[in-house]
Amino acid sequence: MHVPDGFLDAPTSVATGAVAAVAVGVALRGARRELDDRTAPLAGLVAAFIFATQMLNFPVASGTSGHLLGGALAAILVGPYTGLLCMATVFLVQCLLFADGGITALGTNIDLMGVVTVLVGWTVFKTLQAVLPKRLSMVAPSAGIAALVSVPAAAGCFVILYALGGTADLSLGNLAAAMIGVHVLIGIGEAVITFLAVGSIIAVRPDLVYGARPVLETRELEVRIPGAVA
Amino acid sequence: MKVSTKVVAAGLLLVALLMAGVVSRFASSDPDGLTKVSEDHGFADTEKARDSPVGGYGAVTGVLGVLVVLGLAGGVTYAVRRREYDDDREHGHEHEHEHERVE
Numbered sequence: 016m017h018v019p020d021g022f023l024d025a026p027t028s029v030a031t032g033a034v035a036a037v038a039v040g041v042a043l044r045g046a047r048r049e050l051d052d053r054t055a056p057l058a059g060l061v062a063a064f065i066f067a068t069q070m071l072n073f074p075v076a077s078g079t080s081g082h083l084l085g086g087a088l089a090a091i092l093v094g095p096y097t098g099l100l101c102m103a104t105v106f107l108v109q110c111l112l113f114a115d116g117g118i119t120a121l122g123t124n125i126d127l128m129g130v131v132t133v134l135v136g137w138t139v140f141k142t143l144q145a146v147l148p149k150r151l152s153m154v155a156p157s158a159g160i161a162a163l164v165s166v167p168a169a170a171g172c173f174v175i176l177y178a179l180g181g182t183a184d185l186s187l188g189n190l191a192a193a194m195i196g197v198h199v200l201i202g203i204g205e206a207v208i209t210f211l212a213v214g215s216i217i218a219v220r221p222d223l224v225y226g227a228r229p230v231l232e233t234r235e236l237e238v239r240i241p242g243a244v245a
Numbered sequence: 246m247k248v249s250t251k252v253v254a255a256g257l258l259l260v261a262l263l264m265a266g267v268v269s270r271f272a273s274s275d276p277d278g279l280t281k282v283s284e285d286h287g288f289a290d291t292e293k294a295r296d297s298p299v300g301g302y303g304a305v306t307g308v309l310g311v312l313v314v315l316g317l318a319g320g321v322t323y324a325v326r327r328r329e330y331d332d333d334r335e336h337g338h339e340h341e342h343e344h345e346r347v348e
Contacts, residue, residue, distance in 0.1 A: 016279045021293035047325050053250065055326035059319020060257040066314040067261040070302050072273040079281040080273035097322060104318040108310055114297040173279070183288035190286060197278040219248045 016084065016169060016198070017109065018124055020117030027180025032122030038130045039103050045096030049225065057223060058093045062101035064212070065089060066108065073204050081201030084128045084169060087136025087162040088209045091154075091226035092216065095137040102129035123176065127169045136165040140226055154217055154227045159210035166202035170194040258315070265307030 023031070050058060065085035072080035085105070089098030106124045109115040116124045140161035147153045174191045213224060221227045276284065283289040299306045 016277065018279065019292040019294065021291045022283070022288065043321075043325055046322065047327055050322055050326035052326065052328070055323050056254060056319070057250070057257070058322035059315045059317075060254055060261070062318030063311045063315040064257050064261045067265040067269075067307065067311050070265055070269045070272060070307055070310075072275070072277060074273045074275060075278070078275050079278060080275040081278050082272075093322075100321055100325075101318050104314055104321065108314050108317065112297065112299055112310060112313065113302060113306070114295050115302075117293065118295075170278070181288070182291045185286055185288060190282070193282045193286065194278070197282065201278050216253065220250070220253050223250065223253055 016124075016128055016173065017106075017116035018120040018127065018173070020119050021182060022117075023120065023123060023176055024180040024182055025119070027176060028119045028123060031126050031176065032119075035103070035122035035125035035130070038099060038125070042096045042099040042103070046094070046100055049094030049097045054093065054223065054225070058097050058101060061089055061092050061098075062104050065101060066105045068208060069105065069109070075200040075204065076197060079197055081166075081197070081204055083205055083208050084132045084166055085205075085209075086129055086132025086169075087140065087158065087165045087205070088212055090133045090137040091140055091158045091161065091209075091213055092224055094225040095133050097225075098137075099129055099133045102133065127172055127176070131169045131172050132165040135168040136161040139164045144226070144229065149230050151217060151221055151227060151230050154221075154224065154230060155210050155214035158213040158226065159206040162209035163199075163202040163206035166205050167195045167198045170198035261311050261315075262308055265311045266304045269302065269304060269307050 046058075065083065065088065068083045068085065070082070072082045075081045086098065086102055089101045092098070093101065103125050106116060106121060106129060110118060110121045110124070140157050143157040143160060144153070147157065171191065171194070174187060174194055177185070177190060178187050213226075216224050217227055221231055275281070280289070283292070299309065302310075
């Protein structure tokens with residue numbers, strides 16, 4: 016979903032750039048609370064993993080492919096603030112080194128594929144965690160559902176930006192239907208990759224998954240009760 | 246199975262390098278969702294394309310990209326992480342007074 020230069024007009028690109036700058040600033044402050052000496056070394060690796068996975072376009076419909084966005088995955092693995100820093104780094108390198116996404120559209124891409132997917136992914140994940148049983152086995156499926164929702168949400172936000180500052184005169188209804196339709200399909204791939212990645216780390220080291228920590232704390236309490244009675 | 250943080254880190258790096266360096270050659274070359282929609286809806290020609298300094302995604306440039314992202318993101322997150330002395334400083338006043346009294 017990398018937006019190139021030219022799709023959105025200059026005022027819209029300046030505005031999305033400003034939003035991205037503020038969001039990264041907020042993330043730099045917030046990430047400090049999420050990162051300690053144990054988890055900090057993993058954050059860079061999560062960003063590298065997302066960069067690599069974004070290279071793997073999978074077919075979704077005739078003549079159309081999609082790839083992982085990764086905001087929900089990053090937020091659940093390392094926390095939403097750190098996750099946004101990881102995503103912004105990926106888009107910066109893709110833009111400058113690979114000309115993937117426009118230079119004037121860097122803010123747009125950080126906003127759509129970083130801020131929106133992190134915010135929507137994390138909100139859906141935390142909502143599921145609040146309503147579902149507090150079990151470790153719920154974390155990876157919840158992460159998958161959060162990832163699924165995050166992709167069409169980003170596509171929908173692109174349509175909103177296009178309505179504000181798109182450079183071609185289009186039927187926005189048709190654009191919305193096409194963008195959200197194909198990105199629901201891409202979201203299914205996003206869900207599978209996110210489920211597998213989160214599930215793999217939970218299988219070996221659940222304490223390294225930021226989104227699993229509340230469930231682990233609950234589990235520790237459950238273990239201590241019979242010990243205290245005996 | 247409980248493994249060390251180093252093993253998890255090494256596993257993540259290995260998977261990232263394998264995906265960028267090997268699996269990427271099997272990636273679909275069809276246009277992605279947005280590009281396809283822009284073609285179907287007649288605004289693909291509004292794109293202002295430019296050349297990649299490294300010649301686009303390939304096995305070698307993909308591995309290079311993984312390492313650059315790792316260095317940048319790792320550097321930023323390492324720099325902003327919470328350190329031991331930060332925790333001390335936040336609760337510093339009480340500790341200082343206790344310390345003085347002991348001495």
